[in-house]
Amino acid sequence: MYTLQNTGMDVHVIECSVLETAFQRMDDGLAVDLTILDLQMPGYHGLDSLRAMRGRRPEVPVLVLSGNEDPAIVRECIDLGAYGFVPKSAPSDQFHAALSLVLSGGVYLPPTSLSVGMPATRAQQDAWSRLGAHLTERQRQVLLGIVQGKPNKVIARDLGLSDTTVKSHVAHILDALVVSNRTEAVYALARAGVSIRDLQASSPDSVF
Template identity: 70%
Template sequence: MPMKILVVDDHPLYRSGIVHTLHDAGQDLEVSECGSVGAALEKLDAGLAAELIILDLNMPGSQGVEALRTMRTRRPDIPVLVLSANEDPRTVRECVDLGAYGFVPKSAPIDMLPSALQLVLAGGVFLPPSSLSVDVPANPAQHDAWAKLGARLTERQRQVLLGIVQGKPNKVIARDLNLSDATVKTHVSHIFDALVVSSRTEAVYALARAGIGIRDLEVGATPVPLRA
């Protein structure tokens, strides 16, 4: 079965270019397109099946990260890959905070979109090299912590970390896993200690830098060591 993708961008020429690039990516894809968040939500509400949304940030009626915020609020079940002309690392981080599965600058080389698509479809979080380079590289303490603690996260902690990567707030994670808010907070604290980070965004960046994706966090998956 082909992977169903919805492209949301208000510029028809650029949108057509994205669709063409996707079809040339060598994946078995079924691509739909529309020019606004409102039109996208109407299609989804009408029954359009989408397994991934490729979303422009700045469109009429949706400026900044509001398009992503709206999409994640209305359809949190569908992963979103952001394409944007705004390459400010703060914007990238805000998109990660809101649960984007990746961010591709519109100025990126043409082969970056297929690479991002391949990683996201494989369960990873794609971040542009320029975004990762502004962070301090994983230090020896982080390598050691992931090897010793991250690899031995309990099944429940893996589930909580998966929720973090998916952009779910604690209350939603607690509801999904039938846990109390306090229990989820305790798990989150342990996860941060394991990764030597202090926030959700830092955790996602650490995993993206290490090449660790969503499938690696699923219960029963073989732990992946943090790479340099």
């Protein structure tokens, strides 16, 4: 099992053997910057623990740790809003790199998953530079919601927009990134090295 003591980071680690204990601690006021979640939590099956964490604490970034390296599982975790995925078989330096990236606002994906189903075309390599230069502040907020795994209805509610407006923004973003769905958009951003903080930065464009 990985340790956090030799990462060189100033971190305070609280370990919970069951998810309900973590929820109780956070409900009692514990401030958490990141949750490192093992998918094999007691009382949960498959991705249910991630669904529970995202449902109860959607504001807390989640880095998934799992013995299942199936790229389809990685993609499903990202689709549910995880900010990163590390296989348990990965070397410690890969875990430390993932931890550092997610804590700094990035999305970490294992190298093997980046090549599955998403060839690195020139169009996709150049997509973020084009999209980033033309995002309105509202579109940036919608894209942040996509990365956080929020459905359109939740994004609409959070931003005070209609479902139709959010759907239009999402369609524009997917088209600009040369991808066909939300998960591939997250992969494209990860390829481009775009972080959550980049999306949170203010845009000089108008809000629509």
